[in-house]
Amino acid sequence: MIKFLAPVIIVAATGLVGLVNKDAIYEKYLQTQVNKNLVIETGSTKYCGHVIKDNETPEQLVNRVKQQFNGAAAFRQVIDIYENILHDTDEIEAITKKIRDWGWQGDDSLVEDIAKYKDDPYQQDYLAELIALQDYRKSASHNKDELIKERDSLRDALYLAKKPQLEKDISNAISQFSCELDDESFNQEADVILASLNPTLSGEEKKHLEEIVKKRTVQGLKNASVPLETFTKKFYELINDAVAEIKILDSETIVKDQTITNTLSVVSTNSFGKKQRFEVGCVAYAVGINPIFGSASIFNCFFRKSGETLGDSIYLHDLMLVEEFDDENQWNKVKKEVLKEFK
Incomplete structure (x- = not known):
């Protein structure tokens, strides 16, 4: 029985090798003659993860993906990655609420407005809000500048902790966009995006980024x-x-x-x-x-x-x-x- 099966296994293995070689040869042809990003996976032609359709040529597949590329949607994908990884913690959100509760007016401006509306019968509701805000500030154990500094420090720490995952996910997304666009130079965009999200940039790095944004x-x-x-x-x-x-x-x-x-x-x-x-x-x-x-x-x-x-x-x-x-x-x-x- 074993002697009988041996030739069958050899023939099957030989056929599989032939099939693999055939796919490899066809893939090489596509990459050299049509587009370097075309691959053969499980018998199907793919371009940057997009599978060829019935009655579609490899050239048409490439053109379809390029034409369907949506720059704005791609940008939103990058934003989603950032927001999912670097979303504010409960502690940061609590501090942000305190900053909002503090109000936008400076202390001097608040005093001036209270004096301005003190005897205005039509602004008594607004006056009550201003006085309540002033009382809140007097009783608070912090001031707005201290809160902002504390929040920025927490966000910097969060960024550094999440930086490896952020770099990986942003780079993968940009690599996919670069593949679909068939533009290797676009891979450099990952560095620009990551720099724009980095709150710990040096003065020189910020200046370089500002020049890019300005242009x-x-x-x-x-x-x-x-x-x-x-x-x-x-x-x-x-x-x-x-x-x-x-x-x-x-x-x-x-x-x-x-x-x-x-x-x-x-x-x-x-x-x-x-x-x-x-x-x-x-x-x-x-x-x-x-x-x-x-x-x-x-x-x-x-x-x-x-x-x-x-x-x-x-x-x-x-x-x-x-x-x-x-x-x-x-x-x-x-x-x-x-x-x-x-x-």
Whole structure:
């Protein structure tokens, strides 16, 4: 029996070796002739972890992954890694609450406001809040500066403890992005991101990072123009559905300092046929990140009478990048804020 099985095992093993060699040869061909990041795993062609589809060529697989790369989503992935690893401990959150309870006013300003509203019959509720805040500060065993210093020290210690895991996870994410983009130089971005998250940088290191951010801010303002205009147009369409029938007359984009604003001059016609001019626009600020991730973050969008500086503003800061106007999940957040404003 053993003598009978031996040739069978040899034949099967030979066939397996042949199959492995065939896959290895095909993989080598793909890596030299199509793309170096293509591999053969368990009989399937893969590009950076993405599996080839039925009737899809290796070239089409590579192009599909590159075209589907979402820079803003990738940036959010990096943020999620940071927040999951370096989220504030209960102790840090408790100190943060004490800082909030302390209030934003300086002691001198607080005294001045109490004197200012002491005899104002219309500000007695506000006066009571100010006096309560002053009493809280007098009874506290700490001051705001001491609290901030203590919190910063705890955050520095947390960073140092979590640094190895942070470096590993950020580097892995950037390596994946670099693979999908087929851009090895993007691997260097991990160093920039980790430096931006490091609260213990030296003066020289901070200066170097600031120069990088400054250059990217300038580039971001240039790159943000077209997507911001598209974002504003989509916001206008949302307002048009929610408020009234309005028509665009003109569009203007202005860059000032680190912000970029796109304003649409529109005319609205009410049910009586009367026309009135309004301005619909959005403001974004350059965030100084790698252009692959995005350019600017939306601060707010507004709807106001022409020539006015005040009006209905919907604050969207840190909600989305200008490039995310075509991301359904992100745009639904904008719709939610708009409906909240005009309900």
